[in-house]
Amino acid sequence: MAPRTRAEALSRDRIVEAAIELLDADGERGLTFKTLTERLATGSGAIYWHVPNKNALLADATASVIAGALTVQDTGSPRDEIRAIALGLFEAIDRHPWLSAQLAVQLSRSPWGSATPRIFESIGRRVSALGVPEATWFTATSALTHYIFGAAGQNAANARVLDGGVDRAEFLHAAANAWEELDSGEFPFMKSIAGQVREHDDREQFLTGVDLILTGITARSPG
Known part of the structure; x- marks a missing residue:
């Protein structure tokens, strides 16, 4: 047997x-x-043997991380599984700050790529199992997906600020104090929720949002 070349010995998985x-x-x-x-x-x-360019490599890296996040236990409860998927994506974006931007790019520029179909399939299959009318499957799944991406992305952005040496408790305390000092006539709502920020x-806040969307989705279902 002929000896393997370095390009052949280096796997695509190791590159990713x-x-x-x-x-x-x-x-x-x-x-x-x-x-x-x-x-x-x-x-x-040796790398070009497996990966043609940086965009392809970014797509592969995104798909690899997403695959792990979408792996959830079959519980027999579509709602619980959607929550598990949402939390898996939330934590993946939290661990990999670059992931949020890549998901946004793929969703907007190449929704036919590897990540978007897998996410929509994983969430949408369970949305359909909730008894949601088929005519609303796309809208319901999109609402969940956009909320997950948006909330998880914002959390990751906040984490990057805190990684700069800012203490989370101190940051939230300062924000709450600033909101409490707002003018009562102009910002009555902001003043009222300031204490909840601390x-x-x-x-928990993220999953509450998921639950609110799921409650709205299922409330429109027959029966």
């Missing part, structure tokens, strides 16, 4: 794994074929 490591460390700017070859101790030709749990 290394790309995710670089993305987690320095974001999209930190992922170049130069940094990738250094990380893998190989030549660029001690809220991000994941």
Whole structure:
């Protein structure tokens, strides 16, 4: 048997794994074929053997992370499984700050790519199992998906601010204090919820939003 070349020995999975490591460390700017070859101790030709360009590599990295987030236990309860998927995506975006932007790009520019169909299929299959009218499947699934992306993305953005050395409790306390100082006539609602900001749990708040959407979806279902 002929010996394997370096390009053949280097697997696509290992390239994607290394790309995710670089993305987690320095974001999209930190992922170049130069940094990738250094990380893998190989030549660029070996990488190009498996991956044609950076966009393809970003798509593969996104798909790899998403695959893990969408893997949930079959409980027999579509609602519980949707919550598990939502939390899985929330935590994936929290662990990988670059993921939110990649999901937004793929959703808007290439909804036929690998990530969007998998997310919609995973959530939509369970939405249909809730007894939601078929004519509203797309709208209901889109509402859930956009909420998940938006809320998880905002949480990731907040985390990046806190990673700069800002204490979360102090940050929330300062925000609550500022809201309490707002003019009562102009901002009565903001003043009323200021106290809730101090001690809220991000994941609990996120899942409450998911539950609100699911309640609205199922309320429109026959029976």
